[in-house]
Amino acid sequence: MSAGRQLHLNAFLMEAGHHEAAWRLPHSNPRADFDLRHWIELAQLAESAKFDSLFLADGPALIGTGEFRPPGQLEPLTLLTALSQVTSRIGLIATVSSTYNEPYNLARRLASVDHVSGGRAGWNIVTSAGADEAANFGLDDRPGHAERYARADEFLTVAKALWDSWESEAVIADRTTGRYADPARLHRLGHQGRYFKVAGPLNVQRPPQGYPLLVQAGSSADGKDFAARHAEAIFTAHTTYERAAAFYADIKARTRAAGRDPDGVIVLPGIVPYIGSTEEEARALARQFDELRVPEYGLRQLAAVFETEPSVFELDEPLPDFILARPKLEGSQSRSDLIIDLAVREKLTVRQIISRLGGGRGHFEFVGTPEQVADTIISWFEGGAADGFNIMAPALPSGLAAFVEHVLPILRGKGLFREDYEGTTLREHYGLAVPANQFHG
């Protein structure tokens, strides 16, 4: 039985790796994104290392133009269902948009993944910040930032009620009397709200976990308030320990203010580790990735965050004044803030900024030996900046394999990470209870 506070580790998986040029590495599989064997290998590697969970990001649109980086992927709930049959313990988390889905269909898809995986499903609730996603759903532009979070709030209220609407004890299956289920335990919602009108009950029995684990990934004020009301785990991006610690304290305080137990919200910043047996070897590895970047891709990504055109940037100049003036954006607010803070704090040119964003889009990048990576993880964990981490390997599977082989033994040696799974469900791995059923007196 584990004694002290333990790290929670989530393997954030992304095609050939998180670095935008990972697919160009000699040993990478440039077609990894649609190769099920690639994903099976990653899932089984993360499970063999006893990670709490693996995570698949998503957005209902092509990422960029596809010219310089693999732009698409398998639909994540479909892929998770496949991975659930080649794993038995690791949690399975995927992003699904609350803006471009309807509660009834999404609630039954997530409940089904939780059933077929034996209680290992997790939902990363995102409101989809991109303009290109809106165009795939009949909209000329995406709904406003606050509007997207307001819709997400009602969405969660309806989804939770739908998961509760078919009580676990509803099924009787009495062959003698012919009564299959107790109708009193199947509840109509009759929900009528600003965004949704849903009758219910759901046509899928209550998931084994009650609800899939609810994850959230927006760090703006709207995002933090939403997380304080609904999130059980939070994915977040920070470039320094100080920013991560400030976010951690803020989100725990907001959770308490929302009447919830702050320990019931697990905060996971991302880390992109470049691991070498020596510091020089690690730096050489990071340089190899950086030299494979195509600046035009980085400029396009930067322009997308700031909702502008790549032509506004001069590579060897700082960010333009109109951006440094922090215009109110309807897209990704916390990420744009993070980039401006980084650029101003370190006096970076655009060329330097896109290099820094190439590995993890603003997540914390660390270059060093296994001991140095472990020390950094421990300092954030014990320093009140994290309950665990999103491990974002720059290249996959090699970067994840290096982390598992060289860093995990150090964390285990200090008693900070599990030797083996103690539970079978995602909630048990995160130390979170099955939520009570609102219809159960």
Ligand SMILES: Cc1cc2nc3c(=O)[nH]c(=O)nc-3n(C[C@H](O)[C@H](O)[C@H](O)COP(=O)(O)O)c2cc1C
């Ligand atoms: C670890 C992590 C994973 C994310 N995954 C996704 C994703 O899969 N799809 C997506 O549209 N946004 C994703 N996001 C972005 C957030 O959903 C959100 O748009 C962004 O953090 C800005 O939110 P804000 O405007 O509330 O600050 C992710 C963010 C983080 C930190």
